[in-house]
Amino acid sequence: MNIADEVREQQQYGLTYAQAGVNIDAGEELVHRIKPVVRKTFNDRVLTDIGGFGGLFDGRFPEMKFPVLVSSTDGVGTKIKIAIEANRHDTVGQDLVNHCVNDILVCGARPLFFLDYFASGKLDVSVGEAVISGFVKACTENNCALIGGETAEMPGMYAGHDYDLAGTIVGVVDRDRMFRRENVSEGDMLIGLPSNGLHTNGYSLARKALFPRYPLSSTPHSLGGETIADALLKVHRSYLGAISHLLEHFNAKEDIHALSHITGGGIVGNTSRVLSERLSLSVNWTAWKRPPIFNLIQEAGMVPEEDMRRAFNLGIGLILIVPSSRANAIESALLGFGEAPVRIGNVVRG
């Protein structure tokens, strides 16, 4: 319809909100559908109900000497494009929650509550329901209340079936139990915990490298029967269980000096953030086997090794920096929890 026609139609019939591309009824239908599901994430500290202006959470922490609120906001990057193209919408919400959980976990914090932002050009209630079911699943697994959210319908901003997500987590840690970068010392050991794939970083590079040759449904030999979509949509792991288990036996002062969540910037970019200026990392890049998807990306795109290391976690999702004297005991505890820790390097001078 050209502009003259549009003006004429408006003058004849008038322009309603729905004609402008905003369907309040669809938004209400989505809230109606998700309400009972979201409520499952509530615990006795949630003082709110869905639909109020703000989410309410008990702010008393009598068991702590000095409660510190730890918060983080994130998105899932262009992993969302894979989900949209593969028409699988129930995993990206899990990616986002787990990513946020890990981001505050590296300060020592456990999750309290999460809020989501879900924006699309035209609200598809079923897609929204699937996305939010992913938030609910991961929130439940991480004992985190899904306390609020915003569903935005933005005609003209997101093309076709595109949508974007953002999420914010708030957690708490007693100040005495925070990991502190000043404890990291020369000689400390880097213990890596495996990722199961790209988690939520490097998707723009992965898509550009893979998609000229491998459609999402293809099953390259090296993936052992998995499709490209399966490999790329593996859910970002939460390390809350493993680290909580460790903290029952070890403490954040003598035993574990720091944690690093491997996101954009890779192993070195992220782990350097917890080092003082006079320290750096020595990583033994051959100490572990990379998940096959990384080799496939590198070969398909002829991606330089330096860019691989900067864009991807390369199979290591979380790094513990521990005094070398405690490394054996910590590895044993992690193995006992079903983790597969790997020594990937050391903290060195310089």
Next chain:
Amino acid sequence: MNIADEVREQQQYGLTYAQAGVNIDAGEELVHRIKPVVRKTFNDRVLTDIGGFGGLFDGRFPEMKFPVLVSSTDGVGTKIKIAIEANRHDTVGQDLVNHCVNDILVCGARPLFFLDYFASGKLDVSVGEAVISGFVKACTENNCALIGGETAEMPGMYAGHDYDLAGTIVGVVDRDRMFRRENVSEGDMLIGLPSNGLHTNGYSLARKALFPRYPLSSTPHSLGGETIADALLKVHRSYLGAISHLLEHFNAKEDIHALSHITGGGIVGNTSRVLSERLSLSVNWTAWKRPPIFNLIQEAGMVPEEDMRRAFNLGIGLILIVPSSRANAIESALLGFGEAPVRIGNVVRG
């Protein structure tokens, strides 16, 4: 470049992260530029520095009997399209912060900290800097620390210079001082505080109604010299100052029964959220003069009055529900603070 050419180029030169459309250096440049500015929003309760994995905030509230954390996530809807088209990027961040401030204010909470999400197809450092300067300005005005954020570069998701924003606020209120919807009674007075325009709702309808005839730079007679862009980009007002002033003299139990922030859904849609099922609103729609932009939208798009009321705040940004016996005193206090309160209706049975 077609796919065969792309594959050939990759095989010849290899694909770098920058070629995939992600510029980590631009992200780092943005962080470098905003760091000193963002730090200005910090107070002695902020225990963090920018660049860590999580934002840290003092979680002790010794002055409160039962601290309740109140949180909210939001976006600015398609107001962002106006900002992008007008190439003015320093106001939308203010819109978002103030919107979030009001959302928790209606529970009685004052802001503690804010986190932002800024996503674009290709990161423009100057635009990012302007957007974040808006967050900083409004955070400073509302005594709220800008404690974290995520800058996402998502090639293929956002077209051209498009970007999207989301924000999350966390505040606190003592449970005894929360507004409680159960106090709202038949006969209560609705006192409206003026908005200065659309705030952050109804932009899809406004654009569709106005833009066939009025470009952003046009100055329709009824706007008294303002351009359409000026009128549409007016910053969403924060009511924190006015309500904080009131709460020095009045309390959330006897004097003020509830507040309502007028966002998507309009006066009735939002204010009904604080009413019990046996109550409803009687609004005198002619009790106040609508800002001229609303009449312009209605005339240009021949928008039915019902849709106007559902999509827009129509000039009322916040509503106080007060016992009629307290209405005079509250209006006087608001007038004394420089506000322009208007009685817009009552709570009625049914």
